[in-house]
Amino acid sequence: MERDGAARGNIEASVERQVQMKFCFPLYFQTVLPDDYRNNATFRSLLGSLRALGFSGVELNMSDPRQLKARDVRDFLGTFDLELSMLATGLTAKRLELSLSHPDESVRRRSIEICREMIDWVSGSTTGIIVGFLKGGVARDAEEARKRFSQSLAQIIPYAEPRSVGVLIEATNRYESSVANTIEETAHLLREYGTGSAQVLPDTFHMNIEEAHMFESLRMHHHRFRSIHLSDNNRCFPGLGAIDFSGIIGFLKQIDYRGRLAIEGNVKNDVEAELSSSLKYLAPLLEE
Numbered sequence: 001m002e003r004d005g006a007a008r009g010n011i012e013a014s015v016e017r018q019v020q021m022k023f024c025f026p027l028y029f030q031t032v033l034p035d036d037y038r039n040n041a042t043f044r045s046l047l048g049s050l051r052a053l054g055f056s057g058v059e060l061n062m063s064d065p066r067q068l069k070a071r072d073v074r075d076f077l078g079t080f081d082l083e084l085s086m087l088a089t090g091l092t093a094k095r096l097e098l099s100l101s102h103p104d105e106s107v108r109r110r111s112i113e114i115c116r117e118m119i120d121w122v123s124g125s126t127t128g129i130i131v132g133f134l135k136g137g138v139a140r141d142a143e144e145a146r147k148r149f150s151q152s153l154a155q156i157i158p159y160a161e162p163r164s165v166g167v168l169i170e171a172t173n174r175y176e177s178s179v180a181n182t183i184e185e186t187a188h189l190l191r192e193y194g195t196g197s198a199q200v201l202p203d204t205f206h207m208n209i210e211e212a213h214m215f216e217s218l219r220m221h222h223h224r225f226r227s228i229h230l231s232d233n234n235r236c237f238p239g240l241g242a243i244d245f246s247g248i249i250g251f252l253k254q255i256d257y258r259g260r261l262a263i264e265g266n267v268k269n270d271v272e273a274e275l276s277s278s279l280k281y282l283a284p285l286l287e288e
Contacts, residue, residue, distance in 0.1 A: 022054070022287075022288050023054060023283075023286040023287075023288070024253065024286055024287065024288045025252070025257070025259070025260060025261045025286065026056040026057075026260045026261070027054060027055050027056060027260075027261055027262075027263070027286070028055060028056060028057050028058060028059055028085045028086075028227075028260055028261070028262040028263070029050055029055055029058050029059070029262065029263050029264075029275070030058070030059040030060075030061070030086075030088055030229070030262055030263070030264040031043075031046065031058055031059075031060065031061070031271075032060070032061045032062070032091060033060045033061065033062045033068075033073065035063065037073075037076065038076060044080075045272065046271060046272060047077070047080040047082060048080060049272045049275065049276070050080070050082060050275075051080050051081050051082055053275070053276065053279050054279075054283075055082065056082070056083060056085070056260075057077065057082045057083035057084060057085040058077065058082055058083075058084065058085060059084075059085050059086040059087075059088045059130065059262055059264075060073070060084060060086075060087060060088060061088040061089075061090055061091035061092070062087070062091060062092060063091060063092065063095050064092055064095065064096065065087060065092065065118055065121045066114075066117055066118075066121065070084075070121050070122060070125075074125070084122075084125070084127050085127065085227075085260065085262065086127060086128050086129065086130050086168065086227065086262070087118055087121065087122050087127060087128070087129045087130065088129075088130045088132070089115070089118060089129055089130055089131060089132070089133070089134045090130070090132050090133040090134070092114070092118070092134075093111075093133045093134040094133060096114060098110070098111040098114060098115075098134055099111055099134070099135070099136035099137070100112065100115070100131070100134055100135055100136055100148075100149050100152035100153070100156075101135060101136030101139065101145040101146070101148045101149040101152065101177075101178070101179050102136055102148070103139070103144075103145075103148070108148060108151075108152055111134065111152070112152050112155050112156060115129070115131075115134065115152075115156050116155075116156065116159050119156070119159060119160050119163060119165045119167070120163070122165055123163040123164070123165050124163075127165070127166075128165055128166025128167065128168050128199070128227075129160075129165065129166070129167055129168065130168045130170055130201060131167060131168065131169050131170060132170035132172055132177075132201070133172075133176075133177075135149060135169070135170075135172070135177050135179045135180060136148075136149065136177060136178070136179060137176065137177055137178075138174075138175070138176070138177065138178050139178040139179075142178035142179075145178045145179055146178070146179055146180075146189070149179045149180070149189070150189060153167075153169075153189065153190075153193075153198075157190075157193050157197055157198050160197040161194075161196060161197045164196075164197075165197060166196075166197055166199050166226070167197050167198060167199065168199045168200070168201040168225075168227060169186050169189065169190065169198075169199070169200060169201060170186075170201040170203055170206075170229070171183050171185070171186040171200060171201065171202055171203065171206055171207070171210070172203065172206050173205075173206045173209040173210050174209075174210065175209075176206075181206075181210050182210045182211060182217065183200055183202055183207070183211065183217040183218070183220075183221050184217060184220070184221070186200045186224075187200055187220075187221045187224050190224065195223055195224055198224075199224055199225055199226060199227075200221055200224040200225045201225060201227060201228070201229065202217075202218065202225055202228050202229065203228070203229035203231060203264070204228070204229065204230055204231055204232070204238075204243055204245070204248060205229070205231035205232065205233065205235055205264075205265075208233050208243055214248070215247075215251050218251065218252075218255070219255060222255055222257065225259065226258075226259035226260065227259050227260040227261075227262060228252070228257075228259065228260070228261055228262070229262050229263075229264045230245065230248075230261055230262065230263050230264070230282075231263070231264045231265045232265065235265055235266045236265045236266055236267075236268065236274070237263055237265040237274055237275060237277070237278035238263060238265075238278050238281065238282055239277065239278045239280070239281030239282060240265075240274065240277065240278060245281070245282065245285060246285050249282075249285045249286060250285075261286075263275070263278065
């Protein structure tokens with residue numbers, strides 16, 4: 001118990017040092033909203049640490065957002081001076097077995113319907129929805145999966161546009177999906193849509209696998225993205241693996257990127273301690 005208390009004290013001291021830091025890009029964190037989020041002590045502690053560390057808000061995964069009121073969630077986050085940046089749909093897609101590229105038309109139709117409901121859930125704010133796992137997994141025929149996904153997008157993006165909701169298609173690696181693996185492929189899928197709702201979401205973990213020229217891909221398609229996921233090569237938080245984030249952040253400054261950054265990753269032991277460690281590495285890189 002004494003050791004745990006000392007560790008927590010170190011985290012709090014680190015928080016106090018970093019709270020004075022102002023970042024050149026708004027910083028967000030992706031996490032899961034517990035069903036009992038209002039009374040969940042662990043979740044409340046995390047939100048307190050996020051705000052103290054200088055985060056602007058969170059991207060939230062939920063079992064099923066349709067079971068919650070968006071205003072209640074936003075109001076709760078507001079008590080920590082945090083905003084809901086994005087609705088991450090991965091957990092919902094897994095729990096409800098959704099896929100926008102599934103060979104079964106009834107599965108796709110249901111996935112489109114629920115995706116529209118999630119768009120309605122976030123409409124009326126600057127929040128968008130992230131389409132990652134929701135794209136669908138690895139398919140036997142990748143080309144057909146891409147065609148099915150494009151057909152699904154044709155029923156989703158025009159629905160999102162008048163509601164001013166961003167649909168962020170995440171470029172994920174080939175081992176997770178047959179659809180939209182590189183930034184170029186993702187941008188190509190969105191070519192017929194304007195850049196308002198139809199957006200690309202780059203993720204450094206996936207880019208490290210798929211991109212031959214990471215910076216060139218970002219440069220060519222920077223008009224298509226307003227948010228970037230930061231995750232290390234081992235899927236841990238930035239600075240806990242081998243990716244050179246100093247080069248990436250320096251490049252974003254060079255191209256005058258004006259969007260958000262969001263930390264995403266797996267937790268080995270303690271989310272707050274690992275997040276604090278990541279911020280020690282990132283904070284000097286993110287100085288204004």
